[in-house]
Amino acid sequence: MINIVCALKCEARPLIDHYGLQPRPVDNIKLYQNTKINLVVSGVGGKACASAVKRLAEFQAQPSAWLNIGIAGHGKLAMGTGRLIHKITGPDGLNWYPPSLVLNIGNKLSKNKIDSISLITVDQPEKSYPENCAYDMEATYFYQAAINHQTSELVQCYKIISDNNCSPTDNINAKQVSILIESKLPDIYNIIEALICLHKQSTSKLPAIDITDMINNHHFSHYQKLRLVKLLERLSLLTSQDKVSDLVPKLKSSSQVLTWLENKIKELPVKLT
Amino acid sequence: MIDTIYIEDSVRDHARTREICNRYKEANIIYCQQYTEIFNRKAQNFRIQKQNPALILARKFKNFVLEAPASYGIGGGKNYYFSHMLNCLYDCRYCFLQGMYRSAYYVLFVNYEDFQDGITAITSKPGEEAWFFTGYDCDSLALEPVTGFMEFFSPFFKKNTGAKFELRTKSTQISTLLSQSPLDNCVVAFSLSPDSIARALEHRAPTLEKRINAIRKLQHAGWKIGLRFDPVIYIDGYQEVYSDFFKAVFSKIDAQSLHSVSLGTFRLPKTYFKNIKKIFPDELLFAGPLENISGMVSYEKELETQLLKFCESNIRDYISDKIYFPCT
Numbered sequence: 001m002i003n004i005v006c007a008l009k010c011e012a013r014p015l016i017d018h019y020g021l022q023p024r025p026v027d028n029i030k031l032y033q034n035t036k037i038n039l040v041v042s043g044v045g046g047k048a049c050a051s052a053v054k055r056l057a058e059f060q061a062q063p064s065a066w067l068n069i070g071i072a073g074h075g076k077l078a079m080g081t082g083r084l085i086h087k088i089t090g091p092d093g094l095n096w097y098p099p100s101l102v103l104n105i106g107n108k109l110s111k112n113k114i115d116s117i118s119l120i121t122v123d124q125p126e127k128s129y130p131e132n133c134a135y136d137m138e139a140t141y142f143y144q145a146a147i148n149h150q151t152s153e154l155v156q157c158y159k160i161i162s163d164n165n166c167s168p169t170d171n172i173n174a175k176q177v178s179i180l181i182e183s184k185l186p187d188i189y190n191i192i193e194a195l196i197c198l199h200k201q202s203t204s205k206l207p208a209i210d211i212t213d214m215i216n217n218h219h220f221s222h223y224q225k226l227r228l229v230k231l232l233e234r235l236s237l238l239t240s241q242d243k244v245s246d247l248v249p250k251l252k253s254s255s256q257v258l259t260w261l262e263n264k265i266k267e268l269p270v271k272l273t
Numbered sequence: 274m275i276d277t278i279y280i281e282d283s284v285r286d287h288a289r290t291r292e293i294c295n296r297y298k299e300a301n302i303i304y305c306q307q308y309t310e311i312f313n314r315k316a317q318n319f320r321i322q323k324q325n326p327a328l329i330l331a332r333k334f335k336n337f338v339l340e341a342p343a344s345y346g347i348g349g350g351k352n353y354y355f356s357h358m359l360n361c362l363y364d365c366r367y368c369f370l371q372g373m374y375r376s377a378y379y380v381l382f383v384n385y386e387d388f389q390d391g392i393t394a395i396t397s398k399p400g401e402e403a404w405f406f407t408g409y410d411c412d413s414l415a416l417e418p419v420t421g422f423m424e425f426f427s428p429f430f431k432k433n434t435g436a437k438f439e440l441r442t443k444s445t446q447i448s449t450l451l452s453q454s455p456l457d458n459c460v461v462a463f464s465l466s467p468d469s470i471a472r473a474l475e476h477r478a479p480t481l482e483k484r485i486n487a488i489r490k491l492q493h494a495g496w497k498i499g500l501r502f503d504p505v506i507y508i509d510g511y512q513e514v515y516s517d518f519f520k521a522v523f524s525k526i527d528a529q530s531l532h533s534v535s536l537g538t539f540r541l542p543k544t545y546f547k548n549i550k551k552i553f554p555d556e557l558l559f560a561g562p563l564e565n566i567s568g569m570v571s572y573e574k575e576l577e578t579q580l581l582k583f584c585e586s587n588i589r590d591y592i593s594d595k596i597y598f599p600c601t
Contacts, residue, residue: 086277086301086303087303087304087305095305095306095310097279097303097305097310097311097314099317099322099327100276100277100301100303100327115301116301118303147315147316148316150316151316151317151318151321152314152316152317152318153317153318153321153322154318154321155316198321201320201321201324202318202320202321205554205555206554206555233554234560237555237557237560238557238560266562269509270507270508270509270561270562271508271509271557272469272470272473272474272506272508272557272558273473273557
């Protein structure tokens with residue numbers, strides 16, 4: 001699953017159409033989704049963006065990968081240029097470094113490498129582009145908010161240049177923005193796939209241990225429950241079986257269950273593969 | 274191999290920085306104020322980063338040479354270590370670095386000269402013999418073509434005959450060593466494990482056969498060699514696995530000319546163990562018969578004693594007691 005955050009509806013529109021995202025009524029956020037994408041339209045500015053990230057994260061049971069897609073200005077790059085962001089400087093001057101690992105994951109991306117640049121987040125639109133980097137109004141706030149819910153490798157920003165020294169911000173209109181985003185759908189597809197792939201790899205491979213039946217049958221103290229889960233996880237790993245609780249015979253007490261598990265694990269061969 | 278290089282502002286114009294950037298012309302260069310902005314930040318996933326670590330070029334400002342932990346040592350007087358680099362090219366599942374650092378990126382401190390000054394400050398004081406270990410926070414040789422570490426330090430070691438040095442490695446990057454005369458005060462210490470264990474746990478490291486070939490070449494050239502059977506890993510049938518392993522190793526190298534052999538079982542500080550287990554919850558090594566005693570996770574005492582005794586008695590068939598150093 002991936003969470004995409006756009007500031008403007010016109011930035012989100014091509015993605016909503018392309019991925020067939022359906023609006024979902026959730027309090028205080030404009031959410032669109034399908035089976036693998038949640039897209040939220042946050043509104044312009046840092047506070048709105050951070051708040052949208054927070055609300056979307058709270059709404060989810062499992063943490064997802066995060067991607068901020070939007071327009072940015074740059075003094076030198078041509079309009080329509082797409083770039084991942086490898087360094088974000090906030091209005092407070094602090095720096096953030098989204099790991100660029102995502103650039104190199106998967107055959108598609110290594111064939112169609114997406115370049116990355118630095119970006120400065122400003123609170124007011126930047127019209128003179130003093131540094132050789134992109135300027136936006138959300139990335140810092142997005143990144144800071146998202147890494148509270150996910151590891152930084154899975155939090156990325158992709159920006160499409162919408163204004164530069166030849167074409168100032170005043171020229172931007174909603175239709176143009178949608179066209180710019182639409183033109184970069186192949187890159188966006190690659191980034192989404194790479195992030196989803198990384199997200200799968202980062203997730204624990206241990207099966208979830210269900211102890212409901214066991215704690216219904218016997219009284220386990222808090223400490224015993226923790227011990228029970230640990231022993232069942234270990235047994236699952238050593239036996240390569242998911243439903244290890246089924247292996248435990250009917251016993252009289254919780255301490256007998258724990259002892260049985262400890263002895264069972266001791267009997268198993270110690271191996272590395 | 275390296276496609277992203279972060280460069281600390283303080284070493285932007287350092288000659289070693291320029292050399293490395295020239296080597297990786299295609300790499301994405303990102304400047305930062307301090308390496309810790311990247312290396313120490315929260316919300317990092319060591320496991321994901323290990324797939325394709327970036328290189329961080331930085332300057333170390335203090336603590337160039339540190340006293341080695343009490344268990345470190347191969348019979349010398351005072352033991353010190355220094356780390357020109359943090360993190361390792363290899364991905365050994367038992368390695369404490371995975372639990373110690375938040376990031377898997379390689380940090381290279383390019384101001385080698387300051388490490389040398391730190392060593393000189395210690396060796397210039399009259400007193401007992403001092404050993405300096407490298408390869409504590411990284412493999413000493415694995416990134417030699419990039420770092421030029423030995424190329425730079427060899428003349429220094431050669432000049433400072435009063436000091437002893439150990440390079441700890443699993444690497445076969447030995448061409449810098451073979452291109453020069455062996456140094457009398459330098460030991461090249463190879464970490465070795467049985468082939469089946471190395472394949473299961475020492476990801477991306479050279480095979481046992483390749484390491485033994487490197488040892489043979491270095492011995493032939495006159496370099497002093499140390500063997501580090503550390504960590505020894507408990508598995509079912511370890512007796513056969515380890516006796517075959519020792520037999521194979523000692524039949525292929527010159528045991529008589531070995532400088533030292535050390536032996537230790539798998540052990541990790543509890544906090545590192547917990548961190549590593551979180552990153553690799555599906556690793557069978559961590560589901561083994563381990564226990565926590567006084568903040569150190571290691572094999573259950575009885576098993577550990579059996580394992581150590583067995584390996585020790587095997588090793589002593591091939592070497593003299595004088596060069597044997599158990600790790601505790």
